[in-house]
Amino acid sequence: MFPKPFKKLHDHLKETLENREITTPNSLQINSIPVIKSGINTFCIAPAGSGKTTTLILTTLQALQCEAVGEAPRAVVLVENKEKALEMQDAFMPFTRRTSLRLYVAHEKMHIDLQKSEILAGIDILISTPKNLNKLFLLNGVHTSQIKIFSVDDADFLAQQSDYAALLSISQSIIKSQYVLYSEKLDAKLKRFESYFMEYSKKVSDQ
Template sequence: MFEYLEITTPTPFQKASIPVIKSGANIFCTAPEGSGKTTTLILTTLQKLKCEEVGTAPRAIVLVENREKASEIYEAFLKYVRHHPLRLYLCDEKLHIDVIKSEVFEGVDILIATPKTLNKLFLLEGINTTQLQIFSMDDAAFLEQKVAHNTMMLLTQSIHKCQFVMYSEKMHPSLKRYESYFMQHARVISTK
């Protein structure tokens, strides 16, 4: 399916995490930089969505710390989705929130956003979470910040059935606290 990317051998982190993510469990994935976390996030998201365009509501959300990281993830996803009908959308903070809201309303499958933009979309009822299947947080240490934490708490209260996957370099105590909220019965996959 992705032969043109010349992915041949999974990393130890990918071998350990991909089967567990595919199982549908909530997961804390911790591994050092360069271990394949971003590729794992992309591949498991595409697998979950079966590389198909469906409906108008986002079925996957990727939450990142800032605009630069959002652009990086978007570019990484583009390499994988360019031959598939999936609709990938980057919530660019430079755009007015009403523009983002109307573009999301037109239909997206994968939404990449920062906590600030996602919070605005949610408060303006600009995002429908009823079809959400997977919610990933890349380099999740940023969830220690108050705005990011509050956004997660607000959003997750309206999401009823969804898989949550947090990726980080190490397990921060602030991430563990989410077990009492939306990461119940979460598995931990950790490689050094």
């Protein structure tokens, strides 16, 4: 028997957690998963090693109900660079295995036309870097109308002005989505997003 909030997750996620011998949520997951599942824009603040990536994966797949739908991406995960993108892909794989979900990784090292054609062929979850995703959006390489949840992993890297500006540009291309930013601290620069796409946001932590 899973305790809350794992108890209310999709059966596939509970089975995967059990197979990985993760049966008890930590304090961050207890505080954050119900808030994120409710659809509220969320700042998820916690130190390294506190389970932010697992929380991101669980809430993303929960929002998509662990199944493929349509052709346009319904979830976006923003990361700092190619290495982080590949690490995130590896972290997702145990949870997307034996589902119909289509996971796609895009970064600056890939040819942009190849990315466009592969994305338009149909995906559910898009992992990308800010500058690369902004370029795709500007070239109409991603349909944005179906995006349900947009997460940023380790958002501290948005202190870099180019990434910060790219995310602001990206947000202007998305009509409606839930945003979840994961970070070790909520500094003034991240809080500034409240004036743009993080309206009515809630801060949760592992405290």
